[in-house]
Amino acid sequence: MExxxxxxxxxxxxxxxVAKSLSNAGIEHVVLERGRVAQAWRDRWDSFCLVTPNWxxxxxxxxxxxxxxxxFMPREEIVDLIQAYARMMNIYVREGVEVTAIDAxxxxxxxxxxxxxxxxxxxxxxxxxxxxxxxxxxxxxLPADIFQIDSTAYRKPEDLPAGDVLIIGSGQTGCQxxxxxxxxxxxxVLSCGKAPWIPRxxxxxxxxxxxxxxxxxxxxxxxxxxxxxxxxxxxxxxxxDGGHDLHxxxxxxxGIMLTGRFLGAEGYExxxxxxxxxxxxxxxxxYREFTSLVKDMVRARGISGVTIEEPPPFVAxxxxxxxxFGFGAVIFTGGFRPDYGALVPWPMxxxxxxxxxxxxxxxxxxxxxxxxxxxxxRKRKSSILLGTGEDAAVVAGKVGExxxx
Numbered sequence: 001m002e003x004x005x006x007x008x009x010x011x012x013x014x015x016x017x018v019a020k021s022l023s024n025a026g027i028e029h030v031v032l033e034r035g036r037v038a039q040a041w042r043d044r045w046d047s048f049c050l051v052t053p054n055w056x057x058x059x060x061x062x063x064x065x066x067x068x069x070x071x072f073m074p075r076e077e078i079v080d081l082i083q084a085y086a087r088m089m090n091i092y093v094r095e096g097v098e099v100t101a102i103d104a105x106x107x108x109x110x111x112x113x114x115x116x117x118x119x120x121x122x123x124x125x126x127x128x129x130x131x132x133x134x135x136x137x138x139x140x141x142l143p144a145d146i147f148q149i150d151s152t153a154y155r156k157p158e159d160l161p162a163g164d165v166l167i168i169g170s171g172q173t174g175c176q177x178x179x180x181x182x183x184x185x186x187x188x189v190l191s192c193g194k195a196p197w198i199p200r201x202x203x204x205x206x207x208x209x210x211x212x213x214x215x216x217x218x219x220x221x222x223x224x225x226x227x228x229x230x231x232x233x234x235x236x237x238x239x240x241d242g243g244h245d246l247h248x249x250x251x252x253x254x255g256i257m258l259t260g261r262f263l264g265a266e267g268y269e270x271x272x273x274x275x276x277x278x279x280x281x282x283x284x285x286x287y288r289e290f291t292s293l294v295k296d297m298v299r300a301r302g303i304s305g306v307t308i309e310e311p312p313p314f315v316a317x318x319x320x321x322x323x324x325f326g327f328g329a330v331i332f333t334g335g336f337r338p339d340y341g342a343l344v345p346w347p348m349x350x351x352x353x354x355x356x357x358x359x360x361x362x363x364x365x366x367x368x369x370x371x372x373x374x375x376x377x378r379k380r381k382s383s384i385l386l387g388t389g390e391d392a393a394v395v396a397g398k399v400g401e402x403x404x405x
Contacts, residue, residue, distance in 0.1 A: 001117060001118065001119055002116070002118040002119070003107070003118065003119045003120075004028060004029065004030050004118060004119070004120050004121075005027055005028040005029060005120070005121050005122065005403060006022060006027060006028065006029035006030075006120060006121065006122045006123070006124060006399060006403075007029070007030055007032060007099075007109070007111045007118060007120035007122075007123050007124070008022075008029055008030065008031045008032065008123075008124045008126055009032055009099045009102075009111075009123065009124070009125045009126060009127055009343065010031075010032075010033060010125065010126035010127040010128065010373070011031050011032070011033030011035075011036070011037045011038070011039070011086075011093040011095065012033075012037075012038055012039070012040050012041070012082065012126065012128060012373070013038070013059055013082055013085075013373075013385060013388045014126040014128070014372045014373030014388055014391070014392065015031055015033070015093075015124075015126035015127075015372070015373075016031070016037070016059070016060075016082065016085060016086055016089070016091050016093070017059045017060040017372070017388050017389050017391075017392035018060075018124050018126055018372050018392045018395055018396055019031050019089075019091045020059075020060040020061055020089045020091060020392070021060045021392045021393050021395070021396030021397075022396050022399065022400075023089070023090075023091070024060075024061070024396075025396060025397075025400050027396070027399065027400060027403065030092075030094060030118070031091060031092070031093045031094065032093075032094050032097045032098075032099055032111075032113060033093050033094065033095050033096075033097065034096070034097065034098035034099070034114075035095065035096070036095050036096075037079075037082060037083050037086055037093050037095065038078065038079045038082040038083060040128050040130070041075060041078045041079050041082065042075075042079055043152060044075050045075075045151075045154050045155050045156065045177070046075070046155050046156045047074075047075075047156065047180060047240070048074065048075040049072045049073060049074045049075065049239045049240060050072045050073045050078065050239050050385070051072070051172060051234075051237050051238060051239050052072075052208050052239070052384055052385060052386060053069065053070050053071065053072060053206050053208055053239070053243070054066060054068055054069050054070070054071050054072065054073050055069035055070065056208050056212075056384075056385060056386040057073075057081070057385045057386070058385065058386050058387070058388060058389040058390065059085055059385070059388050059389045059392075060089075060388075060389045060392050060393060061089065061389070062085060062088070062089070062389075063389075070206065071239075071242070072239025072240070072242070072243055094115075096114075096115075097113050097114055097115050098113060098114040099111060099112070099113050099343065100112045100113060100114065100342065101342040101343070101345075102123055102342070102343050102344070102345070102369075103345065104346075104366075105119060107119050107121065108120055108121035108122060108123075108368050109121075109122070109123050109368065109369075111123065121368065121403060122368045122369070122370065122399050122402055122403060123368065123369055123370065124361075124370040124371065124372060124395060124399065125340065125343055125344070125356075125369070125370070125371050125372075126371070126372045126373045127340075127343070127373075128373055129336075129373055129374055129375040129382075129383035130335075130336040130383075131336055131337070131338055131339040131340075132336055132337045132338070132339035133150035133151065133152050133332065133334075133336055134169075134332075134334045134335050134336060134337050135150070135168075135332045135334060136168065136169075136261075136262055136332075136334055137264075138262065138263055138264030138265070138271075139168070139262075139264075139332065141264040141265040141266070142264075142265045142270070142324075142330060143265065143267070143268055143324060146324060146327055146328070146329065146330055147160065147161045147328060147329040147330070148329070148330045148331075148332070149329070149330075149331055149332070150331075150332045150333075151169075151173045151174070151177065151331060151332065151333040154177060154331055157180065157181050157184035157186060158184075160181075160186075160328060160329040161328035161329055162328050163326055163327050163328025163329065164186065164187040164188070164189065164326050164327045164328065165181050165186050165187070165188050165189070165327065165328065165329050165330070165331065166188075166189045166191065166270065166322075166324070166327055166329070166330045166331070167181075167188060167189070167190045167191065167330075167331045167333055168191045168262045168330065168331070168332050168333065168334060169191065169193070169332060169333035169334035169335060170190055170191065170192040170193055170195050170233065170236075170248075170279075170333075171195055171233035171234060171236070171333065171334075171335050172233070172234050172235075172236060172237065172238070173333045173335075174190060174331075174333030174334075175190070175195075175236055175238070175246050175247070175251060176238050176240065176246065177331060177333060178190045178251055178256050179238070179240070179246060179251065179254065179256075180240075182251075182254050182255060182256050183254075187257075188256045188257065189256075189257045189258075189259060189322065190251060190256055190257070190258050190259070191259050191260070191261060191262040191272060192248060192258050192259065192260065192261070192276055192279050192280075193233070193261050193279055193334075194232065194233070194279050194282045194283065195232075195233035195236050195247075195248075195279070195283055196232075196233065196234075196235050196236065196283055196286030196287065196290075197235060197236040197237070197246075197247035197248070197283050197286070197287055198235050198236070198237060198287060198290050198291075199245050200237055200238075200243045200244050200245050200246075201243070202294060202306055202308070203303075203305050203306045203307075206243070207235075207237065208386070210293075210294050210297075211290075212386075213297060214290075214293040214294055214296070214297050215293070216290065216293055216380065217379065217380050217381040217386065217387070218379050218380070218381070219379060219380045220376070220378065220379055220380075221376040223380075224376075227351070227353065227355075228353060230353065230355065230375050230376050231335065231337065231353060232335075233335065235286075235290075236248075236283070247283065248279075248280055248283065248314065249311075249312065249314060252314075252315075257318075257319075258276055258316075258318055259272040259276060259318045259319060259320075259322065260272040260273035260274055260275040260276045260279065260318055260320070261273040261275055261279075265324070268323060268324045268325055269321050269322065269323055269324065270321070270322045270324055271320065271321055272318065272319065272320050272321070272322070273320070274318075274320055276316040276318040277314070277316035280314045280316060284311045287311060291308045294306065294308065295308060337353075337354055338350070338353070338354035338355050338356075338374075338375075339354065340354070340356070344356065344366075344369070346365055346366045346369075347365075348365050349363055349365040349366055349369070355374065355375070355376075356371045356374060358370075358371055358374075358377070360378060360394050360395070360398055361374075361377055361378070361391065361394060361395035361398055362395075362398045362402070367402065368402055370395050370398060370399055370402075371395070372391050372392055372395045373388070373391070377391055378390075378391055378394065379391075
């Protein structure tokens with residue numbers, strides 16, 4: 001049986017950054033990837049691009065070095081960047097090797113894979129922050145003869161059957177797909193929930209710069225009103241067409257029909273909650289919370305020329321019942337849930353929402369088990385490219401401490 005010091009599960013930016021940090025510390029490791037390097041990015045839809053600017057890419061020992069720092073990298077370039085990173089950093093990834101189970105062993109862990117079992121003293125799980133697509137209660141009541149997919153299966157408008165499109169879920173993905181489909185000439189209905197929003201830019205700075213400088217992205221999970229808030233939508237925005245505002249008001253202006261939360265269907269009629277106005281108000285409150293941080297920083301630093309406006313009025317004339325005749329497709333974009341499955345079989349190692357119980361990436365329940373790339377692993381930025389390198393260094397340091405015990 002092959003023996004290694006550390007087995008890293010996942011060959012995306014988090015797994016590769018942890019691998020580089022371990023190499024810097026002289027710690028032996030292997031990287032196991034079920035598909036190809038950067039597989040999660042490959043699986044995104046055709047027009048996908050980053051929501052954060054290119055300058056906010058921070059992997060271990062390498063940031064963005066291209067010629068378009070203020071741009072928003074498209075899918076293929078993201079894949080190319082991560083592949084190039086693996087080559088430049090001499091990180092060998094065992095592609096096409098799926099980890100099927102992890103269990104305790106006298107030497108640490110037994111890691112069962114599609115190509116055999118190996119023994120590892122420590123394991124770092126880096127299989128992404130977005131794992132299992134979520135469908136809301138009532139989805140099974142939709143007519144079975146209407147084409148239905150999760151966002152992970154969507155590629156481009158032309159792939160969908162002819163007809164109108166109902167999108168259920170209004171986070172970043174739902175809003176971006178609604179905008180794309182509307183732009184392709186489709187009639188689109190977007191079922192909305194509570195989603196925070198911010199403008200793409202304030203003054204001459206991208207909003208991510210403000211999020212960094214105000215400390216918003218440094219906030220730990222304890223800054224949230226409740227741990228379950230990790231399952232909520234990310235701040236609405238888009239990097240398409242050079243980056244522009246994207247939220248309920250901009251979509252309504254584009255002719256996208258907005259409704260309240262999807263509750264289910266009765267025959268060929270979809271039913272929605274009468275809560276669109278409340279969801280918009282909730283998002284506006286999050287806007288005010290964020291911009292209050294900006295106002296505090298502007299005052300403290302004596303920055304001039306920053307204008308922060310109140311959200312304009314919103315007309316919430318949403319239908320509560322909608323006939324589905326003429327609809328060609330339903331796309332579920334209600335976000336993702338953690339899904340560690342057989343990889344974390346130890347009782348109490350995951351919390352009630354499916355997130356690892358950990359401190360700085362080290363499991364609080366099972367010694368020798370570590371995580372990176374988890375949403376709010378350490379900070380709000382943990383699951384985005386901006387926080388990848390920082391978290392990888394901290395996790396690798398914890399792995400080193402454990403191996404030296």
